[in-house]
Amino acid sequence: MIRVEGLTKVFPTPEGVEKTAVRDLSFAVEPGEIYGLLGPNGAGKTTSLRMISGLLRPTAGRVYIGGVDVTDDPERVKRSIGYLTANTGLYERLSPLEFLRYFATLYSMQRDEAEAKIAGLIEWLGMESFAAMRCGALSTGQKQRTNIARALLADPPVLIMDEPTLGLDVLSNRLILELIRTQARAGKAILLSTHALDEIETMCQRIGLIHDGTLIAEGSLDALRTETGKQRLSEIFLQLTNAHDPVLAD
């Protein structure tokens, strides 16, 4: 469903030096699979997810979503993607209901279909109590539920989530993780980037470890255990990243 081939992103700097944020990244995520992208801060995870979602143009490499090249037809690809980050904003002067209706129109959904879908999502995500309130008055958890509803609105086959549980309370956290599992069981391909190692450990079928813009390890948790000889993901993470960090390796 998601196929990433040799993805590279180079940013120019005012000093005239080029900074490579992502280097030759390749992996694939199949339908029904949750793929965890793991890495320290500044490793290039967010840049990678933005390129995969069509928000950034790759310097080199290709991304295929359902066989369609993101660079060639970004609009079509965006219809197939539900994108969610921790700091995705909402229109504070609109209500979640209006917000969802607006996006339903942008996704070319028919009015009846959209209303039915929105009503279903509001019920499923427990948004009835705040669906008519202004988004500016919502709590962080309520805002994130609204954003999840927006991401799932067009029933996309691919979900890309960048730190979706960051800053949430335990209940909201659990709700979102359960939702991700449900979506995976429904056959969606899910690309999940998070710092919460326990989430990756319990949810992802495969894990990609990215460090300094490069994918340094990939595989199931068992395969990574075998490769490193460590049991816990945090130990695996530290071993692999330290081995690739010249300062820490010494």
Next chain:
Amino acid sequence: MRMTRFSRINTIWKKELIDTLRDRRTVVAMVLVPMVLYPAMMLGSIGAFELQVSYLVTEEYTVAVPDPDTRQWLRHVIDSDPARRIDDNGTAEEIVERAATQPAEGTESSEQPEPERDGASVAKRGVRERPPPYRIVVVGEHVVEAVTGGAANVGLVLRGPPPRVGSENSSQIGVAFDESDIRSEIAASGLEGVLARYAERILLQRLAEREIDPSFVAPLQIESRNVASAERMTGSVLGRIVPLILIVMTITGAIYPAIDLTAGERERGTLETLMVAPVATSELVFGKFIVITLIGLLSALLNLVSIGGTIWLGGVGSMLAQGQQMVFPLGALPWVFLLLVPLAVLFSAVLLAVCSFARSFKEAQNYIAPVMMAALIPGVVGILPGTQLKGPILIMPVANIVVLTRELFLGKFDFGAIAIVAMSTSLYAGAAIAIATKLFGQEAVLFADSGSIRTLFQRKFFKPRPAPSCAVALLVLALVYTLNFYVQNSLGSAGIVPGVGYLGAIALTLAILMGLGPYLTTLYLRASPLETFRLRAPTWAGWAAAVCFGLSTWVLIRAWFTYQETWLPFDPRIKAQLEAQLGWISSLHPATLVFFLALVPAFCEELFFRGFVLSGVRTALNRTWSVIIVALAFGLSHYMIQRLPATALLGAIMALLVVQYRSIYPAILAHFLHNALTTLSTHPEGLLPVLRGIGFDAAAEGYPPTGWLIAAAALSLVGLSLCLLAPKAADRGSDSRQAGAEGSDDLVPVQ
């Protein structure tokens, strides 16, 4: 069913409008401030003004005199003053009313005086007519010191004996006052009025004693009469105020939504949400642009209504119109509102472009101040007395609308000028929108962690591309359009006399602006000159189509101008200028004319319009729209509404040749032949004798012979057929739109 581009834009602007109108800050800035604050401020100012004046005209002033005799004499003069005796003390309201509605002394001419709006001026005029109470103090020789020291408001010194009826002497009276002190000025003004009336009384008595008619000393009675209608006078007053209000209020209204919908959205993180939806950046920008324009328009209208109402109901109108009846020029209103649209479009586009560049609300606010200044400076130029809607002002952004608004209020309707102003403003706005679209979607602007904004302009980070983007093409078009107009207008004032030197200067201008400039821009952007300027050989059919058009269009255009003269005639002054131009041009050698008027324009204009601009526009628009845009731009660049239809049609033909044959050369050939034949056909040493020999007097006015017309139409049809039948498959291969599709941002860093 997928949405069309227009329905997506429709969805976006409606949502943005709701979002914006729900913001209290916008509502306060747009509605509350104009509807409540401005009337309150204006009425408050009027109250303060009236209070100040009424106090100044009724206050008792002190006159310092050197001796008791002078005091006695002055007391007599003041007490016997008829103006004082008529209403004794006089009420402040009466004095103010009369002073505010009567023209100042010495200004009763056909030229309308500037209204005096400050309290001091009105008070000075008032006390001159009705003097205030004076207290006279004797200070000996220290009259001047008494005034400068503040002991007296004004000083009076009588040099020689006081004037009497019986004598024939002329007495000298010195009045000392302190111009830095408004009370001293007013006291002096009142005293001068008293003395002038006293002198007039003595004169009349002297004349009566000698039985001389007063007309003896006034051989000329001048009666000036203002023949302007009340409507025109009102228009004159409004023309001084309304244009600036329009500018300031349109910008003020548009500023907040422009920031909020661009930098504000970016800062709040909603832009990323929006960008992951299946919507093109241009659609987002256009939706936002519509809302900003609407808010700007609405804000300006509300302000106008508010200020208009205050002027009417608050009594400011009669003061501004100097007591004359105010009749609103209603006929001008629709046109003024119509002009408001391109103005709002221009401001919104510029604000959108500027704010699109900002990553945060605060950053955007910093960029706004220079925009305000840039808008106000030409606006002030426009309201300067004597500024006319001609020459450079005609296409100077903002200034042209200010002057045109003023002229509309005065009842002057020049449709050619209205069209040029509206179209040139639209051109600038189009360039600004294109730039806003380009900046809005830039990665470095969109995500703070995705590179620096500074790198957007560094050439080393540009990636090679076939042609410049639409935004750059429109920006360069707007610059060339403006510069070309200014340079060509300044040639006459630079002392370049008509002749080869003049033609050479125009040719040099064309070569620099339309040749060298776009070429260097192409190199800077790392675009391909070969692709941008379509420097490739055409097929034989391309050459043939060019020859067909080149040999025939000059006859058809001539016929068109003859027909157009019946419904859109040239202004007689412009016609006289063109005929004078034709006179000196005919005195030059045909070969010289062919070089300057055919060869140089054919190369420069084609390389620019059908090369640089067309290639750029093609990166964003389809073939038909690209041809239309370039044709209109070409027509507009001849700066005359009467020439627009014909030149736009020629532009469309040349653009069609280029897009069909992917080569600039057929367009250059057709352009060259058209210009050369147009020039030589009326030249006595060119083709004129030959044409006359075969029954076509090209120097005479009127339609070409029917046979010529039929032949030219047939030849053009052949050219058109060849164009339309050109193999399209060959065109698609290296069409710049196709080639640019993989990397359409010329501000995108090298990858």
